[in-house]
Amino acid sequence: MKKFIIFLFCFIIIVSQYLFIADAAFTSSIEVEGNIAYMVSADEDSTVIYDKGSQIKCDPGEIVKIVTGILAIENCPELSSVVTASGTAIRSIEHLRVTTAGILVDEMMTVEELLYCLLVYNANDAAVVLAELVGGTVDNFVKMMNDFAVSLGLSNTSFSNPGGYDSNNQYSTAQDIAVIFNYCMKNSTFSQIISTFLYEMPATNKYTDTRYLKNTNNLINSAVSDYYYKYVKGGKSGYTSGGNSNSVSFASKDGYNYICVVLDAPIRDFDNDDVTENMSFVSSKKLFQWAFDNIKLRMVANTSTYVGEVNVRLSKEFDYVSLVPVENVNALVPAGVNAESVFIEPIAELTKPSVDAPVKKGDLLGRAAIKYAGETVAEVDLVAAFDVSLSHSKLVGDLILRIITSPIFIVIVLILAVAIGLLCLISYRNKQMRRKQRLRNNKNINKRG
Numbered sequence: 001m002k003k004f005i006i007f008l009f010c011f012i013i014i015v016s017q018y019l020f021i022a023d024a025a026f027t028s029s030i031e032v033e034g035n036i037a038y039m040v041s042a043d044e045d046s047t048v049i050y051d052k053g054s055q056i057k058c059d060p061g062e063i064v065k066i067v068t069g070i071l072a073i074e075n076c077p078e079l080s081s082v083v084t085a086s087g088t089a090i091r092s093i094e095h096l097r098v099t100t101a102g103i104l105v106d107e108m109m110t111v112e113e114l115l116y117c118l119l120v121y122n123a124n125d126a127a128v129v130l131a132e133l134v135g136g137t138v139d140n141f142v143k144m145m146n147d148f149a150v151s152l153g154l155s156n157t158s159f160s161n162p163g164g165y166d167s168n169n170q171y172s173t174a175q176d177i178a179v180i181f182n183y184c185m186k187n188s189t190f191s192q193i194i195s196t197f198l199y200e201m202p203a204t205n206k207y208t209d210t211r212y213l214k215n216t217n218n219l220i221n222s223a224v225s226d227y228y229y230k231y232v233k234g235g236k237s238g239y240t241s242g243g244n245s246n247s248v249s250f251a252s253k254d255g256y257n258y259i260c261v262v263l264d265a266p267i268r269d270f271d272n273d274d275v276t277e278n279m280s281f282v283s284s285k286k287l288f289q290w291a292f293d294n295i296k297l298r299m300v301a302n303t304s305t306y307v308g309e310v311n312v313r314l315s316k317e318f319d320y321v322s323l324v325p326v327e328n329v330n331a332l333v334p335a336g337v338n339a340e341s342v343f344i345e346p347i348a349e350l351t352k353p354s355v356d357a358p359v360k361k362g363d364l365l366g367r368a369a370i371k372y373a374g375e376t377v378a379e380v381d382l383v384a385a386f387d388v389s390l391s392h393s394k395l396v397g398d399l400i401l402r403i404i405t406s407p408i409f410i411v412i413v414l415i416l417a418v419a420i421g422l423l424c425l426i427s428y429r430n431k432q433m434r435r436k437q438r439l440r441n442n443k444n445i446n447k448r449g
Helices: 002-023 061-075 087-091 111-119 124-135 138-151 174-185 188-194 279-294 392-405 407-448
Strands: 036-041 048-052 082-084 108-110 198-201 211-214 232-239 245-253 256-265 295-301 308-313 320-325 329-334 342-346 354-356 364-372 375-384
Touching (some): 036 174, 048 279, 061 174, 061 245, 082 124, 108 111, 174 232, 174 245, 174 256, 188 232, 232 279, 279 295, 320 364, 342 375, 392 407
Parallel strands (some): 308 354
Antiparallel strands (some): 198 211, 232 245, 320 375
């Protein structure tokens, strides 16, 4: 019984550790509400900080509008161009229960104003008007959206409308959304618009008064303390058909930049104040705070770090050469981790099993993965740590061995052997024939005598 209890206790510990690491790229005590959560560095290293179901396909909801926005920006260089809202566009969403900016048929607005309606206020009428402008028809624009996803190498994303309203054929993953948003935030026009908290919409031919559009991303709303986080530079939010919340946000602090995606998060009273909260915002804020407080850039490998070795042929000096990183490597890891927590291992399929001398110090021989908590945080090329000279006698011996064991040489030897055998056989037969002829001649001589 005692052995069974010990076994059960160990089993629970192992399984719980496995599940915990599977949920987060960096082990931590942070808990995030929402069926899907994903945080990644927006810098070149693209380190995954937190991962909970990032490759699960789901309804992206109104986050889809970031694709509509970036395509409109890239295909409408003159943002001051005036657009007239068509009856087809406005009437196409009248039956839907979705957010609109109240755009009227034949209302004249600039592309820029429509973009603010779309990206700040989540307006679906603006999405359709822009789709018609850029694509000619909404169907053509949807094709452009899907082509855009393909151009980014996204295979788990499909779009069916420009606003993100309900559709069975519209899906994406948190990982794909992060890739799209990272691309979008590199566009200065997009990042400026999406970071605007309050936009004053000027009068149009249909409205005489100014309309005020407040950003639906409450992570940049300083009036809501549960959500507001001053380092968030922009984002997009929305709801799922089931009433849960989605959001994607970008935050920057002290040179560190992160993108956070939280999908299918509940709406509930998490702090017992009799007010329900959007848990996609609460979870995003928590992840940003944790990352900025705990993740730091540190050197995880240098050019003198021994990583492994590669066998060397044709040298009397050494039969191996050591591998070291080609450069010093910095990576995002939790603050305070010790050197033993980070390890480097050669990637077998990218590292040569053996090489022939001569080898020069610095010769590229492979690539290694730098890992922390079972996750790859960086990769680096591996090079020879020292010179290995060539032995000419071994080279000659190797050439001779290669020649005599080569298929061509073996075939030539067989041909020669067969030819010699045939010559011997022919010579033997000729000798036999001459012998018989001599015998016959001798018999004839004897008869005459």
